[in-house]
Amino acid sequence: xxxxxxxxxxxxxxxxxxxxxxxxxxxxxxxxxxxxxxxxxxxxxxxxxxxxxxxxxxxxxxxxxxxxxxxxxxxxxxxxxxxxxxxxxxxxxxxxxxxxxxxxxxxxxxxxxxxx
Amino acid sequence: xxxxxxxxxxxxxxxxxxxxxxxxxxxxxxxxxxxxxxxxxxxxxxxxxxxxxxxxxxxxxxxxxxxxxxxxxxxxxxxxxxxxxxxxxxxxxxxxxxxxxxxxxxxxxxxxxx
Numbered sequence: 001x002x003x004x005x006x007x008x009x010x011x012x013x014x015x016x017x018x019x020x021x022x023x024x025x026x027x028x029x030x031x032x033x034x035x036x037x038x039x040x041x042x043x044x045x046x047x048x049x050x051x052x053x054x055x056x057x058x059x060x061x062x063x064x065x066x067x068x069x070x071x072x073x074x075x076x077x078x079x080x081x082x083x084x085x086x087x088x089x090x091x092x093x094x095x096x097x098x099x100x101x102x103x104x105x106x107x108x109x110x111x112x113x114x115x116x
Numbered sequence: 117x118x119x120x121x122x123x124x125x126x127x128x129x130x131x132x133x134x135x136x137x138x139x140x141x142x143x144x145x146x147x148x149x150x151x152x153x154x155x156x157x158x159x160x161x162x163x164x165x166x167x168x169x170x171x172x173x174x175x176x177x178x179x180x181x182x183x184x185x186x187x188x189x190x191x192x193x194x195x196x197x198x199x200x201x202x203x204x205x206x207x208x209x210x211x212x213x214x215x216x217x218x219x220x221x222x223x224x225x226x227x228x229x230x
Contacts, residue, residue: 042220
């Protein structure tokens with residue numbers, strides 16, 4: 001069974017440029033998460049989807065970040081414009097059960113973003 | 117609100133040494149507790165979990181016991197291998213503002229030398 005797939009793995013951009021990250025969750029997993037992981041820190045949730053609905057986006061900086069999950073499968077996270085402080089690893093995760101956080105989350109390898 | 121505090125790293129051990137990574141938590145009620153591991157260049161993966169007080173989670177030789185008296189969930193392994201070199205994260209669910217999310221500790225980097 002394929003795991004969570006993310007692309008690109010690395011991205012270097014200049015500040016004020018746009019950037020997008022793509023995630024393909026494990027087949028059949030209805031719940032999808034985007035996290036940001038700063039250097040030396042644990043992941044922090046940005047947004048959670050159940051199918052195509054964003055059920056928790058309270059931590060997403062909506063002035064510059066946007067996300068979508070068309071057809072309840074793949075998801076894209078976008079930053080426009082990027083700032084220096086956005087440099088981090090962006091992780092996508094998925095889980096089978098939308099009922100809460102008792103279910104195991106499966107993480108992708110992440111996209112490492114560097115904003116210059 | 118719920119939170120976790122992890123032992124700061126990095127931790128460097130020789131192969132076959134005993135490992136303890138401390139994790140204490142603050143929580144309302146008795147939520148499930150998790151240890152995730154992140155190997156170099158990879159995403160996080162669940163290592164073990166415990167769903168209620170006094171439960172012991174175990175996997176790959178690692179163990180952690182959910183202790184409500186001391187609000188702890190320390191990770192232990194009797195004999196570490198070079199392949200255990202990774203970053204280890206303690207985590208628990210947090211309900212805040214009507215939504216629930218998984219809260220991670222800062223992570224503890226373990227390096228095991230041959």
